[in-house]
Amino acid sequence: MIVKNEEKDLPLCLQSVRGLVDEIIVVDTGSEDRTPEVAREFGAKVYPFKWINDFAAARNESIRHATGNYILWLDADDRIPSQERENFVRWKQELPTSEKRAYWFIVESPKEEEFLTERCYQMRVFPRVEGVRFIRRVHESILESINALGIPSSYCDVTIRHVGYARKADMHRKANRNLKLLLAALAEAPDDPTIHWHLSMTYNVIGEKEKSARHAESLLSLIPDGKLEGEERQWQVAALVHLGNLYADLGRGKEAEKTLRKAMELDRNNPISAFFLARLLIKQRAYSKALPILQRLREKDLQVYQVPYSQKAVKFYCHVWLGNCYETLGKRAEALREYALASEINPSWAERGAEVGEFYLRDGKVGKALEVLERAVKIDPFNPSALSNLALAYRRTGRIEEAELCLRKAVQLDPEHFDALANLGHLLLLQGKLEEATSPLRKAALIRMDADLAAAL
Template sequence: MKLSACMIVKNEEKMLERTLPNLSRYVDEIILVDTGSSDNTAEVAKKFGAKVYHFAWIDDFSAARNESLKYAAGDWILWIDADEFMTEEDLKVLRSTLEVSNFSFHSFTLFESKLGTCEKKNGYQRVKVFRNHLGYRFIRPINEQLVDAQGKVLEGQLIPVCLYHWGQNLEEERMRKKREWYVEQYRRALADNPKDSYYHYLLANKLNELERFEEALNHYQWAVEFASERKIKKEALEKLADLYLRRKRLEEAAEAAQALLNLDSKNIPARNVFASIFLVTGKVDLAMALLVEALQIKVGEGVENLYQMRAMPNFLLGKAYELKGQLAEARACFGRAKEICPEMFGAK
């Protein structure tokens, strides 16, 4: 079995020094398509054995991705970015899984992590590896999606492999400009496809990060309204309920959480929202019952959001115990939450 890693890059010399050492040891080739670097990206990549190709940027991520696929000779293709890191352990699991796999593509769990860390806080699942020569390609000019020969978005069998995205680790002003750039790109895409739920969802996320909350709420609502895919609808409802809660719009938060439970009866983020509402409205026993139930719901090995699935229920249960004066139980819950997400619960 031969594995090709395909990436598109621009001005990533420093990041490649961090992410290519592991990758280069566990893949059979690295295909790197440079879309216009002015630094030493190509030289750094070649140092790690990458095959470097050049492609003029045409404002289309999928076009560049598909260009990289042309040069891949492996049986499997891992598509990955310069700022995405994989541990040696995960790369070993990846190779051993692909050696015996009967599937044509697989999903990983991706986590948004601080530079140089392998934090497992906010995550999501995405098909990141697929068999070569089966007609798979990328579509959408921004936030590209992998589809089959008939244009169907791939949703693959999850394997216990993690990938850590370090791309959010920019200084504040650069991060703000990056988010605003994405906002403009999503607005342009929606001008052509106003009922595209995926772009409404992505735009809402960036507006949320920019603290433009009312705009974000509108686009989450449109994402839910226009969604034909259950996955997009579920994720948009989770974000919508959470944002309503943070804006102290409790009735609307409850409505979104209920819609989420109607869609997914075992949804833990919806239970967190209801428990939070119960806590602030004095219904502590109801909150406790809901949180105990949430913690009893089995989550898979590839759970992508430990913050919502495990840390938050423990933290809220700790607050409930605290309100009832059961301080030893509260400390135990806070301790479990801190163990899962120390950066979020360092005060406890």
């Protein structure tokens, strides 16, 4: 580990690996708090190292002090979740003694909204052998030296939780910190595609879209078109998707669509390009073009890649956008089903709470409808459709007074809301309040007449 002023985060990290690792090496790059003392309390060997604006140099110093056969690198804002300990122990017991290998772990980066949590593979374990070293001042990597030495690698299902980018404010702070180091690295290696990738991502985070696009274009110009395979192809697709999204943000819609379609052509099994092309088409209200893309995406089994993305977010928005498409085609039942599936993935989503509740009511799942509709009304108490559907759920569970209150509020909010007027009239009839029922039923009839309404009148 390399650390600086991490007395708050470090205990949680070291506690999470206690009993899993055989030694802890901590290189301190100039802490002014209790970081070194905290590390020693957990049995770590602590070594001071003068900060020289180079994360790779500090990482390589930590390697120099390690004595184990394998090295796991962590940051202070990493944790191995308690539910992963057994998995980690099992993986460790199966480490080969003859052949040296490197290992990719799943890194999970939570966000402020849980369903946006990103997951990706990172090479987190490597053998301690001569020649293995990190490169680059920032966003340092061990991969290049592993590949140069011909060391094979394997993907594992051990998960590390990286909490350092959970808040947008943290992302902005780190982006501004990294920018100077990235520009220095670019001056040293102007043809390094990885540096252009990180510069593009950094400028995007701080809102400088034009600069971000220029570096994405530079990155792609350094990649031989159509010659990459496997993991390298994943990053090529990611770069095209990123550039397509930037073009869209800059109002260059035609270039955005062309770039995103090129990404899809490179790898039709990659869900990321399909997702963002569909997003662009939905924004353009090109629902008929988006629909087949979303239908194929809906059926994909989303894998974890080296490129970080949120599998849950892809599934969530896929269902939401499919619902939008079906609505424009007049297929309400299909739209409601998709909105309900979206709500299952992201329970805090309330934008279509009325429709999701309606789906569950039609499906006979009154308890689920109540759960969704009460949450929707709590988030938006001025939605007459949600109030009207909640009243139906209350009525079906015998909560007549609450149903009437909801319907009266819905009608007050929108005096011409057909469903609220009709449902209120039916409810008052049910209670024998014939005179009171007449007014909402007649108002509903002026908007639209149907068989149930005619029978009630």
